[in-house]
Amino acid sequence: MTNIFTNAKTFEQAFVTQLENTYAIDFKDSNAYQQYLALGTLLKEHISTDWKNTNKIEADKRQVYYFSMEFLMGRMITNNLMNAGVYDVVKEAFTNLGLDINEIEHKETDAGLGNGGLGRLAACFMDSVAALALPVHGNCIRYRYGFFKQKIENGYQVEYPDRWLKDIHVWEVRRDEEAIDIPFYGHIELHVDEKGKLTVYHKNAEYVKAVPYDVPIIGYKNEVVNTLRLWSAEPSDRYENQGGTFEYHKKLRQISEMLYPNDETDEGKILRLKQQYLFSSAGVNAIIRKHKKLYGTLENLSEKAVFHINDTHPTLIIPELMRILVDEENMEWEKAWEITRHCVAYTNHTILSEALEKWPIRLLQPLLPRIYTITEEINRRFELELKAKFGDYAKQVEEMCIIKNGMIHMANLAIVGSFSVNGVAQLHTDILKGIEMKTFNDYYPNKFNNKTNGITHRRWVLQSNPELVSILKDTIGEGWIKDTTKLEGLLKFVDDKSIQKRYDEMKLARKQALAKKIFKEQGVELDPTSIFDIQVKRLHEYKRQLMNALHIMHIYNELKTNPEVRNHFHPHSFIFGAKAAPTYYFAKKVIKLINTIADKVNNDPDTNKFLKVVFVEDYNVTYAETIMPAADLSEQISTASKEASGTGNMKFMMNGAITIGTLDGANVEIAELVGNDNIVIFGMNAEEVTSLMASHSYNPYDLYEKDPHIKRILDQLTNGFFDNVPNHEFEEIRRNLLERDTYFVLKDFRSYVMAQAKANKMYQNRSEWLKKSIINTAKSGFFSTDRTMEEYNRDIWHLEKIK
Numbered sequence: 001m002t003n004i005f006t007n008a009k010t011f012e013q014a015f016v017t018q019l020e021n022t023y024a025i026d027f028k029d030s031n032a033y034q035q036y037l038a039l040g041t042l043l044k045e046h047i048s049t050d051w052k053n054t055n056k057i058e059a060d061k062r063q064v065y066y067f068s069m070e071f072l073m074g075r076m077i078t079n080n081l082m083n084a085g086v087y088d089v090v091k092e093a094f095t096n097l098g099l100d101i102n103e104i105e106h107k108e109t110d111a112g113l114g115n116g117g118l119g120r121l122a123a124c125f126m127d128s129v130a131a132l133a134l135p136v137h138g139n140c141i142r143y144r145y146g147f148f149k150q151k152i153e154n155g156y157q158v159e160y161p162d163r164w165l166k167d168i169h170v171w172e173v174r175r176d177e178e179a180i181d182i183p184f185y186g187h188i189e190l191h192v193d194e195k196g197k198l199t200v201y202h203k204n205a206e207y208v209k210a211v212p213y214d215v216p217i218i219g220y221k222n223e224v225v226n227t228l229r230l231w232s233a234e235p236s237d238r239y240e241n242q243g244g245t246f247e248y249h250k251k252l253r254q255i256s257e258m259l260y261p262n263d264e265t266d267e268g269k270i271l272r273l274k275q276q277y278l279f280s281s282a283g284v285n286a287i288i289r290k291h292k293k294l295y296g297t298l299e300n301l302s303e304k305a306v307f308h309i310n311d312t313h314p315t316l317i318i319p320e321l322m323r324i325l326v327d328e329e330n331m332e333w334e335k336a337w338e339i340t341r342h343c344v345a346y347t348n349h350t351i352l353s354e355a356l357e358k359w360p361i362r363l364l365q366p367l368l369p370r371i372y373t374i375t376e377e378i379n380r381r382f383e384l385e386l387k388a389k390f391g392d393y394a395k396q397v398e399e400m401c402i403i404k405n406g407m408i409h410m411a412n413l414a415i416v417g418s419f420s421v422n423g424v425a426q427l428h429t430d431i432l433k434g435i436e437m438k439t440f441n442d443y444y445p446n447k448f449n450n451k452t453n454g455i456t457h458r459r460w461v462l463q464s465n466p467e468l469v470s471i472l473k474d475t476i477g478e479g480w481i482k483d484t485t486k487l488e489g490l491l492k493f494v495d496d497k498s499i500q501k502r503y504d505e506m507k508l509a510r511k512q513a514l515a516k517k518i519f520k521e522q523g524v525e526l527d528p529t530s531i532f533d534i535q536v537k538r539l540h541e542y543k544r545q546l547m548n549a550l551h552i553m554h555i556y557n558e559l560k561t562n563p564e565v566r567n568h569f570h571p572h573s574f575i576f577g578a579k580a581a582p583t584y585y586f587a588k589k590v591i592k593l594i595n596t597i598a599d600k601v602n603n604d605p606d607t608n609k610f611l612k613v614v615f616v617e618d619y620n621v622t623y624a625e626t627i628m629p630a631a632d633l634s635e636q637i638s639t640a641s642k643e644a645s646g647t648g649n650m651k652f653m654m655n656g657a658i659t660i661g662t663l664d665g666a667n668v669e670i671a672e673l674v675g676n677d678n679i680v681i682f683g684m685n686a687e688e689v690t691s692l693m694a695s696h697s698y699n700p701y702d703l704y705e706k707d708p709h710i711k712r713i714l715d716q717l718t719n720g721f722f723d724n725v726p727n728h729e730f731e732e733i734r735r736n737l738l739e740r741d742t743y744f745v746l747k748d749f750r751s752y753v754m755a756q757a758k759a760n761k762m763y764q765n766r767s768e769w770l771k772k773s774i775i776n777t778a779k780s781g782f783f784s785t786d787r788t789m790e791e792y793n794r795d796i797w798h799l800e801k802i803k
């Protein structure tokens with residue numbers, strides 16, 4: 001096949017032909033959406049040979065299957081063009097044709113198949129493994145509706161469906177011939193013949209057909225194309241009508257209908273369990289089928305395959321593998337268990353207890369009868385093992401067993417059934433090993449390990465920050481793209497005035513771009529020379545957007561009552577982006593509060609030269625591409641010990657923002673890398689939080705009484721200070737803070753106010769600030785997912801690179 005991307009001319013011709021032939025129109029009559037589809041189609045064809053070849057080369061190699069309920073991919077077009085190395089040619093051709101490549105890129109919908117950190121991490125991992133030529137493939141669900149679209153109406157969040165698939169999804173390939181029937185419900189019959197051989201029958205099952213759609217993941221200029229496999233639920237031919245086909249259709253369609261918009265809270269809904277089993281089982285069975293075809297046996301499975309589970313959501317892989325080995329392959333239990341344990345690796349992303357998944361037996365048993373009995377048997381044997389070691393009534397048995405009080409503890413199953421368990425930042429792993437999962441760590445001393453998260457610098461710098469890319473090119477060259485540790489080369493330039501100036505210009509340009517977008521979409525005008533102070537992440541109490549909001553009220557109060565403050569306060573723009581789970585009442589109140597504050601301060605002509613607040617609507621991956629490069633200050637202010645890692649912190653840092661944050665998650669590692677002068681740390685550390693919690697001695701009301709600033713703010717929440725809301729609007733927020741304050745907002749408030757004041761002052765020393773900004777980029781190379789993936793491979797996966 002000739003390469004149409006060799007130069008602009010040949011591409012132009014091919015592109016025009018493609019458009020005209022597909023739509024039977026003249027090129028001049030085509031619209032941007034058609035142009036986007038034509039471009040996507042041509043690119044997909046272009047990489048198809050590499051895709052096929054990658055599959056061939058990998059066929060008999062050890063591979064990793066990364067199972068994740070979420071892949072928050074965002075738009076793929078730009079990334080694909082860049083990684084395939086054809087971006088410049090296309091851009092040139094489009095210019096010749098009078099087309100704007102940006103406009104066409106924007107026609108792609110944002111693939112929001114994830115909630116937040118965990119899903120975006122999976123997407124960054126996919127980009128890195130392809131760039132590193134590691135044979136790693138994703139498995140997920142092809143949700144018809146991704147993460148909801150957020151609108152702000154009267155200050156409140158309102159959710160709308162995200163119809164990302166409404167038209168054609170150019171990148172996917174449907175593989176009907178690889179569909180797999182998945183049984184739900186029914187009952188199990190066991191038959192033992194004269195020789196003692198066990199046969200398991202699943203009777204009256206309701207089958208659902210899982211159909212895979214493959215999406216190519218293009219490596220950075222290396223001819224590698226991996227696969228992200230998305231499973232869709234469809235009616236199965238094996239389903240014999242047991243009455244009510246309409247019901248059957250309706251129910252099964254729901255399985256891949258929608259992404260659950262909850263993170264960090266365990267909803268325990270049957271539909272979510274169906275989703276988990278559907279993609280876990282379909283994924284594993286497809287891999288097994290391929291493996292058997294190649295080797296005729298599963299005895300060598302653990303040499304050839306790793307099933308990596310992204311949090312506990314795909315843990316059912318463990319009993320499913322056991323089912324296949326024992327029931328279908330007639331393997332002895334012990335041998336099957338040996339293989340299974342050596343095939344599975346587990347990553348934990350949270351220690352919040354409400355986020356640790358537990359399934360009630362009464363839900364799981366009827367839905368997945370065989371999976372349940374296998375899980376019971378895994379638990380029975382494990383308990384015997386524990387009792388033999390610790391005694392029948394030992395606390396270790398109670399703590400580590402998988403099934404207790406009518407619930408199946410998925411994290412326990414994942415730990416017992418895997419060969420590796422990792423946390424996602426050093427502090428997080430230390431807490432898992434030393435506190436939350438200490439008993440397990442004592443029992444399996446070599447199983448737990450740390451793999452600090454990362455981000456793909458190809459999306460978060462190369463694609464999102466052209467001015468920074470150009471500075472890097474002129475200072476350290478282009479080596480950083482292949483090896484981000486080379487960013488350290490920037491350290492030579494920290495005092496170079498001309499480079500400082502370019503950093504200043506880069507930030508200004510990125511801030512202008514964001515300000516322009518915000519003005520266009522929401523009509524709020526921001527001054528690009530003000531400090532852009534940004535907090536974007538899911539809305540959660542532990543992330544403390546509320547503390548940020550209360551601090552804005554404090555600044556406003558100071559500006560109003562103490563005009564002298566204005567003389568040394570650099571204008572400050574506070575920008576928020578966050579989605580709340582639709583059922584999370586308190587989080588939604590916080591959104592309303594932020595918007596109410598914005599309404600008040602933005603419209604006060606007395607102060608609005610100094611202070612602006614914006615809550616950006618519908619924060620998503622595409623939005624983040626404009627936001628990350630535009631920050632001066634990166635807000636990472638979770639209650640210490642609660643944020644497993646954070647990854648937004650890394651994106652901001654790489655783009656030269658300075659972190660204001662607690663010693664939580666990966667902030668700890670950021671602080672170690674940049675040193676105390678180049679980060680603003682405040683608040684209690686993890687140990688202090690843990691011991692304050694344990695002591696039960698915290699009384700937020702004392703702080704209200706002692707600190708007049710806190711008192712003023714809390715009173716303003718309900719005393720008519722806000723014009724357009726009833727006085728009780730924020731009553732729950734006030735009461736929550738005074739009576740519980742579970743996440744120590746008031747406790748850390750003083751220290752946060754001081755940290756903010758320090759940051760504002762620091763910013764005014766331009767040269768020093770720019771130096772810190774450059775140091776942050778220079779030290780951020782560690783946080784590339786290329787490094788993270790190399791570590792997973794070195795310590796867990798042990799894959800050979802392709803070629």
Ligand code: 26W
Pocket residue numbers: 116117118119121262263264265266267311349350355356357424453643644645646647665
């Ligand atoms: C059962 C409901 C549920 C759904 C999703 C519970 C927990 C989750 C995720 C594990 C939540 C999540 O996204 N955790 C985030 O993972 C990121 C990637 O490792 C970390 O950077 C964040 O700190 C962590 O909150």
